Amino acid sequence: MAKIVNSWNDWDPLKRVIVGRCDNSVIPPEEPATSEKVPVDSEMRGMWGLRPLATVERGNECLENLVKAVEDRGVVVDRPTPLQWNQAIGTPDFRNDSMMTCMPPRDILLTIGNEIMASANSFRCRYFEYLAYWPLMKQYFDEDPEFLWTQAPRPRLTDASYKHNYYDEKITLEERLVRTANKDFVTTEVEPMWDAADVMRMGKDLFIQHGLTTNRTAMEWFQRYYPELRVHAMNFPGDPYPIHIDATFVPLRPGLIINNPNRHPAEGQLAIFEANDWQVVDAAQPAHTEPPALCYSSVWLSMNCLVLDPSTVIVEASEVNQQEQMDKLGMNVIPVDLRDAYPFGGGLHCSTADVYREGGCEDYFP
Ligand code: ABU
Structure with a gap:
């Protein structure tokens, strides 16, 4: 039996990856955690239901572009099994009129070493999204005797999980920024809640964004679950909608990170990188x-790239500035047309989840 699952960071040579699917995707109805994320002037506010079929087909075409690009470089690609996402759902604690999608996988699956863990998302509409990945998890479980198939503690997502009246449609951008600076987010701390895309893996260190989708209790939970790893909270005060670290703070290889120029880390949070001679450059x-x-x-999905190895990166085809910068940073750039998949939840990094990268658990911050 082969070793199928192994990944400790986002830059070691990629050999196997999951790429999402747009089928049956839904714009979900508003609920406590999602209201805060949708910008006030967004055309999506107040609308929900199945996404238009033509956009789903075009999104899937874009994902096929990504599949082809990585398969051409010898990477094995696995795909989820979409559900009929426009079904109503319920648990003993809540009801929701719809689910959302199985895009992007990066929000749901976190690979650490030989373990893939399904996350503890704060959006009720994403509560059952993990089911789209269960056939793959079963396959890995059958084929790799060392694979650890894990589900993080399921949040209850009762009303106590959210600050009610937190979202106010009159809120200004400045007020949002004050909230981010004060680390005042829509979720409470009654239980661990986290999106996998808030976790940046760098060997022995996990850098986890504290924001609208991941709370401090999750970080405490991670530290206890992985006592051999070091968990670092990251805050980005310049981000009025702080979710997911992978359009904000993106490592390209050991010693090099591109950082969203509008979202620098909070005071003191760069110290560990400076002390270890890492270069953090504005994207x-x-x-x-x-x-x-x-x-x-x-x-800023412009910087949401997929690193194939420490000198090769996939960048979205229309993001010419980011391509040029990658080239200057010594990376070989592979452009892939993916922009029409962005509405389904993200860019190149978001649209994937690591299954296998070469390499082990290194200490990059000794
Ligand atoms: N899923 C990444 C989103 C980050 C951003 O909107 O900037």
Whole structure:
């Protein structure tokens, strides 16, 4: 039996990866945690239901572009099994009129070494999204005797998990930024809640963004679950909608990180990188001034790249500034047309989840 699952960081040579699917994707109805994420002036506010079929087909075409690009370089690609996401769901603690999608996998699956863990998301509409990955998890379990198939403690997501009246449609950008600076987010601390895309893995160290989707209790939970690893909370006071670290603070190889120039880490949080001679450079400006239609994410998906090995990176085809910067940083750049998949939850890194990268658990911050 083969070793199928192994990954400790986002830069070692990639050999096997999951790429999401857009089928049956839904714009979910508003609920406590999602209201805060959707910008006030977004065309998506107040609308919900199945996404238009033409956009789903185009999103899937983009994901096929990514599949082809990585398969051409010898990477094995696995795909999830979409559910009919527009079904109502319920648990003893809540009801929701719909689920969302199985894009992007990076929000749901966290690979650490030989373990893939399904996350503890704070959006009720994402409560059952892990089911799309269960057939793959079973396959890995059958084929790799060392694979650890894990589900993080399931949050109850009762009303106590959220600050009610937190979202106010009159809130200004400045007020949002004050909240981020004060580490005042929509979730409470009654239970661990986290999106896997808030966790940046760097061998023995996990850098976890504290924001709208991941709370401090989750970080405490991670530290106890992985006593051999070091957990670091990261805050980015310049981000009015802080979710997911992978359009903010993105390692390209040991010693080099690109950082969103509008979202520098809070005071003191760069010290560990400086003390270990890491270079943290401002990412290039996005090529676009607006995200595509019906997209939750910001234009900074420009820096949401997929590193294939320490000298090769996939960058979105229209993000010419980011490509140029990668080239200057010594990376070989592979452009892939993926922009029309952005509305389904993210860019190149988001749209994937690591299954196998070469390499082990190194200490990059001794
Ligand atoms: N899923 C990443 C979104 C980050 C951003 O909107 O900037």
